[in-house]
Amino acid sequence: MTTSVLPVPPGTQRAAADAAATAWALAARNGDRHAAEHFVRALHGDVLRYVAHLSGDPQTAQDLAQDTFVRAFDSLPRFEGRASARTWLLSIARRAVADSFRRAAARPRPADTPDWQAVVERVQPRGLPGFDDGIALLDLLAALPGDRREAFVLTQVAGLSYEDAARCIGCPIGTVRSRVGRARAALGRLLAEADDASRTAA
Incomplete structure (x- = not known):
C-alpha cells in the first residue's frame, strides 16, 4: 500500500479544521462536554487574534475572548451549522468588541494620571523572536x-x-x-x- 507524501494544501487543512470545529460545536450543543473543550481549544487563538486587532487593545483581548465564548455557549442551542463555527464565533466576537466600545464610551473618563499599562509595556522583554x-x-x-x-x-x-x-x-x-x-x-x-x-x- 502506497501512502502519499505530498503536502496537504493549506485550504484543505483550513476546510478540515472548520468542519471539525463545526462538528464539535454541534456536539457541544447536544451536551457533549469533551466536544465543548475541543471547540474552545480549536478556535480560541482565532478569536484572541481577531479581538486584539479589532479592539486595538491587546491588554483586554483575553477578557473579550472570554466574553465571546460565554456568549457563544449561551447561543449554542440556536447554532445549526449553516455557516462554519469559526465564522459564527467571529461574528459574536465582533459584537462583543462593539459592546465593549459602547460600555467604555459610557464610563466616566479616568483622571489624568500615569498610564500603568504603558509602563508595563515599556518593561516587557524586547529581545524575544518575533516581538519587534x-x-x-x-x-x-x-x-x-x-x-x-x-x-x-x-x-x-x-x-x-x-x-x-x-x-x-x-x-x-x-x-x-x-x-x-x-x-x-x-x-x-x-x-x-x-x-x-x-x-x-x-
Missing part, C-alpha cells in the same frame, strides 16, 4: 481605517474566506475584496515609507 515584527504589524494595522483593518485581519490573519468574512461583517463580498485590496495597498505604502525613513536615519 509583531509590534511593527500592530502599528501598521492601527494606521488603517477600522473597516479595512477588520477585513484584512479576518481574511489575512484569521484566514477566513472572503465569503465568510462578508457574512461575519454583514456586507457584500465585493466590499470585503475592495477593503482588503485597499488595506494591502496602504500597508505597502506604509512599509515603503518606514524603509525610506530607516535608510535616511542610517
